[in-house]
Structures are given as C-alpha cells and as structure tokens.
Amino acid sequence: MNLRARLTGEPLALAGLVLFLILLPSLATAFFVNFVMTQTLILGLAAATIVFLSRYGGMTSLAQLLMFGIAGFMFGNAALDGGARGLNLGWHPWAAVGFAIVVTTLAAVVLGAIASRTTGIYFLMLTLVYGVIGYFVFAQIVEISGPGGITSIQRPDLLGPPVRLYYAGLLLSVLAYVGFRALRRTAFGLALQGVRDDPVRMASLGFNVPLHRTLAFVLAGFVAGLAGLLNVWWNGQIDPASISIGPTLILLIIAVIGGISSLEGAWLGAFVYVLVFTYLRDLPLVDRIGITEARFNTVIGVIVLAIMVLSPEGLTGIARRLPVRTIRKELGGTRA
C-alpha cells in the first residue's frame, strides 16, 4: 500500500480506460457504441450495486433489478401523457426523473429496513421474494404498468441523440465506481465492512447494525434506480416481464461472471454478457451445432459454469492471476 503504487497503478489505468471510452464513439461503429456499450454501462451500473452490497456489506441482493424496474416504471408513468399506457401524469421529464428517484429510494428504505435483520441465505431469499412480489405487483396492477408494458417513452431532450445516452451511462458508471471505491475508506464504508465481518462485534462497539444495512441498501437502490432510468430511455419502453425472475437472475449472473467481489467486475461481466447475447447468435454455423434461440440460455449457463470453475472470483479473478499480478505485487499489491 505505498503511495507510489496508488499514484501510478490503478488510477492511471482507470483514467486511460475512461479516456478510451470517451473517444470510443469516434473509433467504433454507432451500433457498437449505442447498442453494445450503452447496454454494457447500464447493466454494469446495476450489477455494481449487487457487488457493492455483497463486497462491502456481505449482502447478496436479488432485489436490485426490482429497483431498476421501479425507477423505469415510475418515469414512464410520470412523463407520458394522454393516450399512452400507465398513469399518464404528463409531467416535465426532469420532474418525472425526480419522482422516479424518490419513489425508488423510498421503496429501498422500506424493503431495506425489513431485510436489515437478516443475513446470508435469508437475506438472499428475502430479496428474491421482493423481486417476485415486485414483478407480480407490476404485472397485475396494469394501471401502473400498462397492459403489456409502457411504451413510447421519450428521453429528456438533453439526452436526445443516442450517443449522449452513452455518455450519460459512462458518466454515471464512472461516478458510481469512483464513489463506491472512495466509500471504502469513509466512516460509513468502514462501518459497513465491519458489519459484513462481524455484526455482533459491531453492535457491541455501539453501532446500529440494521440501520447500517438499511442505509447501504438505500444507496444501492438509488444507484440501481439511476441505471433503471438509463435503461428505460435506452429501451423506450418497459414491461413487467423485464423485471421477472429470469432477468433478476441474469443481473446476478453478470455480477458473478465479472467477480462478485470486485466492482470493476460488474462492468466486465456486463460487457461479456452483452457481447455473447449480441454476437453469439450471429456467428456462422452456431445453429448447426444446435445453439438455437431457445437454447441460448443454456449457452450462457455453460459460459457461467466455465468461468466459475476456472475462477470462483469471476473474470477479474482470472485477470488477477495473469502474469501481470507479480508486477502489481512488486508495486505494493492491490486490494481492490
């Protein structure tokens, strides 16, 4: 942990990557930027909230996609007017953004407070139940989800051109990454890690453990809500099926592929997922070897399995084991 390693190693690599991503729209095709990369950033941002809760708080949450969905639905209900599906409140887009964020955060407060007394498998199960209940709420109350979803959702003028949405995704991703990383050293972040390591001990030191867990859940819900807004702008629509159990698990899988204990892994996992999802079906001959549309999830499953067997820490775990690691060690080691 010497200063030199801090100044030269990771921040420099991050700055280089961000610069590259800023320049990407002038280097790559519009499809790659606006479809592959924007989606990667959105899913990565959402998956990062799973990693944040897991790595710092010891909580594996299956409710993050629900937060993502709540924000999307709330924006759709508030921003559209007349004739569209949903509540048609017809508000100004930025008022709708505020509304979506507030509702999502409030939902996270309530759900987080209830879940804050559980840990481990119970926390996982409880958040899975949240996801399932959330899905049924939106699927059955068509007033807020529109029969078959809310469609024709416009993004705010500021984000009109698709490449601006890419930049919004990039900006929020960088902020979330840097923010979550910085949080590690703050009073709140340290307390959260203490709660992860030994909640009983934390209580005897005077900490309110459930409150800390709740606050972490709210923060993660807020960020997942931001990702959900980007998503609904990118998609132009949202329906209950997009927050059902399948997509809920996919978000967890993205976090796991990347490495559930590293923040950067969230985006890496999202990138791999989007690549596979986008290009695998277009490879020549894939249907000859039996990979049809219907078997696509099996392929994803096999890929996940392979990564897990190769490295329980996901792709970032594999990356760390490359020879580069020895150089890093000499520089003082990394504890990302």
Place this chain on the structure above:
Amino acid sequence: MASVVEIREVTVAFGGLRALRGVDLDIAQGERLAVIGPNGAGKTTLFNVIAGDIAPTTGTVVIRGQDCTRRPSRHRPRLGLARTYQKARAFAGLTVRENIYLALAGHRGRHRALWRTPADRAMGDEAADVADRVWLSGQLDELAGELAHGQRRQLELAMAIATRPDVMLLDEPASGLSRGERERLVELLESFDDRLTLLLIEHDMDVAFRIAQRVVVMADGEQVMAGTPDEVRADPHVHRIYLGTEAA
C-alpha cells in the same frame, strides 16, 4: 457506595442447558475482579449478559444505576463499557488501524458520513496511538485477518481500551500468549487508571492473581466462592474443582 455493575439472580438457559443458575454479583467502581473456573463454568456467558450480547432468561442487570437487562449491546459503549472476546474477533478484512478506528467511531456515534472528515483523520491518528500502547504500531496497516495469534489478542485489547471505558471486560486476554507477551500484558493491565473497573476472565492463575483484588470462582453456572487472591489460593475446595480440573 453504589455498584457500577449489579447482577441479580441471573439465569441463562440454552435450551435445556443452564449456563448460569442464579448468579448475584456486585462490582464496585475501580474494582479489579477476576472470574475463574473450569471450562463450561459459564464465565463467558456471564460476560455476554453484562455486555448485552445475550439477554438473561431471568434476573436483572443494572449498569451505573440503569436497568440494562433487555437493552441490546449497542447501548453499552455509551455507558462506558467495553469488552473483548475470548476468541479474538477483529474485523478480518480491515486493517489494524481501521479496526481501532471503528471502536472509536462506534463509541462516539459518528459513523454515517459518506466522506472522510477531519474528525475521521483525528480518530485515525488516535488509533495509531492506541496501537502503540499494545505494541502494534508496526502492524497498523496490516489486515487483522493476517495477524499472528498473539497480535490478534493485542488488537482485541486495543479495541477495548481505545475508548477509555470506565468498565472493561476482558475474556482470557492472556490465552495463547507467550511468556514475554503475558508479562507485557500484566504490565499494561497494571498501568490502568485506578478508577477503571476491570473484570477479567483468566485461566492463567498467575496473571489473574496478580491483577485481581477479588476473585470469583464459578463452576456449573454458579458462584462457588469469592475472596481475595490469597483466600482463593488457599481454599481446598477451589483446588478440587478448578485447579484439579486444570491438571486433569
């Protein structure tokens, strides 16, 4: 003189097992009390009840005049109470400095800031001073999970003394320490302010008898006898139930 800690008729049942069976104990301010007894006697359970980690099945716990029987452990630091655990349980993923910092932050109730404040930096420096007192200054930035056993016990102690508590409960602080480390530990315990109330569970009689003014002997969830170190040492009954067990 009012007691700092008053335990009345405390019983603790774990299912059918009665770990404590009607324990009464009054601890005066500034007292140095050692609790000894064979394995499974209920010593740690007694600490857990005082520290609020376990609510007693029956009986009451009063700390500084306040009924704490059902109050959870997180209110104890504000009453000036700190404890260590028999099995060192520092936060493995955090450094020595961060562990001690958390002890300070928990006590002061300031731990929700999302950014680093000057107060945090001050507590970080204070943590370094505390580490120095338990001979851990060389390990400040090492992860607690990577410390050697003796160092982990020192960290455990550091987290208890960091907040300058009025009442300190130490559960077998000398266990697993080398002879030299024990000597340093005794020196440290002897250096504490006279007003500090110290409860010590200790299997090492040498350490216990040197520190304590009063010794309570427990067996099977009950207090068997209490007295000065000399009285306890001389008691044949104690020899049979405790020192005998040790030898076995």
